[in-house]
Amino acid sequence: MIIFWQTLAKAIALGSIYAIMGLSFVIIFKGTQVLNFAAGALSMAGALFMSILVVDRGFPFLPFTNPLAPADGETAGLALWIVHLVIVLMIAALMGLVIERVAIRPMVGQPLFAMAVITLGLEIAIRPFNLDATAISGRSIGVPWGTETWEIGGAIFPKSYLAAVVAAAIAFVAVFFFYRSRFGVAMRAVAFDQEAAMAQGINVGRVFAIAWALGAALAVLGAIFFAMSPWPPAGTVSLEIHPIWVFRVLPVIILGGLDSVAGAVAGGLIIAIFEIFAGQYLSQWTSILGPGYSTIVPYLVMLVVLLVRPYGLFGTEEIRRV
Amino acid sequence: MSHLLEVDNIVLRFGGVTAIDGVSFHVDEGELFAVIGPNGAGKTSVFNSLSQVYRPQEGDIKWKGSSIMGLRPDAVAELGIARTFQNIALFGQMTVIDNLLMGRHIRMKGNWWQNMLWKASKAEEMANREKVEDIIDFLEISPYRKMPVALLPYGIQKRVELGRALAMDPELLLLDEPAAGMNLEETEDMARFILDIREELGIAMILVEHDMGLVMDIADRILVVDFGKPIGTGLPEEVQQNPDVIAAYLGGDFVDL
Ligand SMILES: Nc1ncnc2c1ncn2[C@@H]1O[C@H](COP(=O)(O)OP(=O)(O)OP(=O)(O)O)[C@@H](O)[C@H]1O
Ligand SMILES: [Mg+2]
Numbered sequence: 378m379i380i381f382w383q384t385l386a387k388a389i390a391l392g393s394i395y396a397i398m399g400l401s402f403v404i405i406f407k408g409t410q411v412l413n414f415a416a417g418a419l420s421m422a423g424a425l426f427m428s429i430l431v432v433d434r435g436f437p438f439l440p441f442t443n444p445l446a447p448a449d450g451e452t453a454g455l456a457l458w459i460v461h462l463v464i465v466l467m468i469a470a471l472m473g474l475v476i477e478r479v480a481i482r483p484m485v486g487q488p489l490f491a492m493a494v495i496t497l498g499l500e501i502a503i504r505p506f507n508l509d510a511t512a513i514s515g516r517s518i519g520v521p522w523g524t525e526t527w528e529i530g531g532a533i534f535p536k537s538y539l540a541a542v543v544a545a546a547i548a549f550v551a552v553f554f555f556y557r558s559r560f561g562v563a564m565r566a567v568a569f570d571q572e573a574a575m576a577q578g579i580n581v582g583r584v585f586a587i588a589w590a591l592g593a594a595l596a597v598l599g600a601i602f603f604a605m606s607p608w609p610p611a612g613t614v615s616l617e618i619h620p621i622w623v624f625r626v627l628p629v630i631i632l633g634g635l636d637s638v639a640g641a642v643a644g645g646l647i648i649a650i651f652e653i654f655a656g657q658y659l660s661q662w663t664s665i666l667g668p669g670y671s672t673i674v675p676y677l678v679m680l681v682v683l684l685v686r687p688y689g690l691f692g693t694e695e696i697r698r699v
Numbered sequence: 700m701s702h703l704l705e706v707d708n709i710v711l712r713f714g715g716v717t718a719i720d721g722v723s724f725h726v727d728e729g730e731l732f733a734v735i736g737p738n739g740a741g742k743t744s745v746f747n748s749l750s751q752v753y754r755p756q757e758g759d760i761k762w763k764g765s766s767i768m769g770l771r772p773d774a775v776a777e778l779g780i781a782r783t784f785q786n787i788a789l790f791g792q793m794t795v796i797d798n799l800l801m802g803r804h805i806r807m808k809g810n811w812w813q814n815m816l817w818k819a820s821k822a823e824e825m826a827n828r829e830k831v832e833d834i835i836d837f838l839e840i841s842p843y844r845k846m847p848v849a850l851l852p853y854g855i856q857k858r859v860e861l862g863r864a865l866a867m868d869p870e871l872l873l874l875d876e877p878a879a880g881m882n883l884e885e886t887e888d889m890a891r892f893i894l895d896i897r898e899e900l901g902i903a904m905i906l907v908e909h910d911m912g913l914v915m916d917i918a919d920r921i922l923v924v925d926f927g928k929p930i931g932t933g934l935p936e937e938v939q940q941n942p943d944v945i946a947a948y949l950g951g952d953f954v955d956l
Contacts, residue, residue: 547712559807566790566801578776578805
């Protein structure tokens with residue numbers, strides 16, 4: 378039973394991180410109809426910024442020290458760490474704005490496929506920075522609770538589980554309210570028909586910009602929480618984040634429905650539960666299933682759901698008059 | 700005295716194609732102005748230039764005396780120029796009410812970042828809904844209020860799109876073939892609505908239409924274009940007798956009149 382609770386907690390924590398990342402995909406897709414294939418590189422770069430700010434006490438690319446950073450040899454306290462998190466998320470939003478302005482806006486009106494390829498190009502362009510920054514050793518993001526755990530009735534729960542759940546809850550509530558706001562309504566209109574939205578007085582460029590700013594901030598938030606223990610390689614920002622986007626988050630949002638906020642959260646939890654439980658309870662079959670079998674579990678779950686619901690669990694079914 | 704809208708010698712080219720070749724006209728408050736011409740004459744391009752979706756390379760477009768050239772399309776809409784599209788451009792999955800509420804979007808108070816955080820206040824929301832319900836009654840589409848527009852018959856969709864444009868409280872309405880593909884009865888209904896909009900709401904309109912009978916019956920003044928060039932302008936009777944116009948329409952439905 379202890380194993381079960383530990384496994385469940387782990388699944389919910391990982392699912393929360395997938396949900397944050399899924400929300401990032403969904404918000405950009407909803408605003409601009411594009412899947413952001415640069416999410417991997419972008420999010421890892423953001424997590425590296427965090428590491429450079431709080432652990433190295435510097436600024437990326439700049440020869441200054443960070444005046445806010447904790448004193449030498451100390452790790453940031455909770456409040457200070459959260460302040461840095463907010464700063465990094467703001468930098469991430471700014472990166473999103475710049476990317477939208479420089480790479481996406483000029484492509485408006487071009488086929489969506491072309492835009493998706495542009496994001497893929499961005500992924501390749503940002504990746505060297507990530508490789509460089511992690512070439513010598515892994516980088517910690519200096520969470521105040523480190524690898525501390527709670528013990529409840531013999532079961533061990535890392536504190537970072539709770540942190541991930543709280544972060545996901547905050548992200549979900551923020552996105553939920555954003556969608557219900559007037560700006561969210563404008564975003565819905567743009568998703569349906571850009572030309573009609575413009576004729577309604579909606580500034581399509583601004584919708585694109587905000588979608589990218591929010592999407593980038595969420596991507597980085599997800600990557601930062603994935604850089605904590607116990608996710609591999611324990612507690613550092615690593616290139617492991619890249620495959621996560623493709624092999625986990627993509628199934629998550631396809632499962633949930635590409636344009637659904639609730640779907641990203643439900644999809645994240647479902648995928649993580651199957652992945653973690655399969656990893657835990659089917660491990661004695663590894664010789665038959667093959668090592669790394671749990672990697673394909675998300676895709677299996679996704680395929681089964683798509684057979685029943687082609688638009689995903691919460692996706693909008695396209696209404697067509699016949 | 701400046702006109703509500705003044706188009707001065709605009710030229711719009713797409714590569715080698717000159718879609719609009721020196722078109723000028725003006726529209727006054729409350730006026731029902733029509734633009735007619737054969738297929739591909741450049742009528743829709745004129746609308747797209749007015750809303751700045753296309754940017755004419757030459758000429759000027761003035762709204763109440765000041766140029767709107769170079770504005771963003773949403774900024775043009777905000778000035779009070781609403782439009783319907785030749786191929787209906789509704790938000791298909793949304794209900795009739797929600798489509799019309801979308802038209803109220805630009806009339807909402809608060810700037811964009813406030814709107815990112817808050818919904819409309821209760822009072823404002825109520826006022827918007829009231830306005831939308833009035834329009835729904837006006838256009839006689841109440842039975843469809845809560846239905847997704849994609850499921851509605853074509854003629855009704857055309858009306859919903861007109862309703863969404865009206866919800867913007869426009870001063871000028873651009874109607875691109877509002878009666879296209881409609882039967883006689885639906886066309887008569889549409890004509891009645893257009894006349895009511897002018898009489899009761901006093902909104903100026905530019906009407907692009909293929910149905911000559913409709914245009915001759917209801918328009919105050921008409922501009923005829925062919926291959927992007929203006930070939931005649933004036934009162935319906937004048938245009939009807941203009942030899943260039945007759946030549947352009949020879950063999951077309953114009954001769955039947
Ligand atoms: N975006 C565009 N790119 C290239 N050419 C265009 C574009 N839009 C319009 N044209 C061309 O401009 C000319 C005028 O087209 P427009 O749609 O304005 O005609 P129209 O009078 O509205 O015709 P219809 O009665 O068929 O609606 C046509 O030759 C068309 O091919
Ligand atoms: Mg046309």
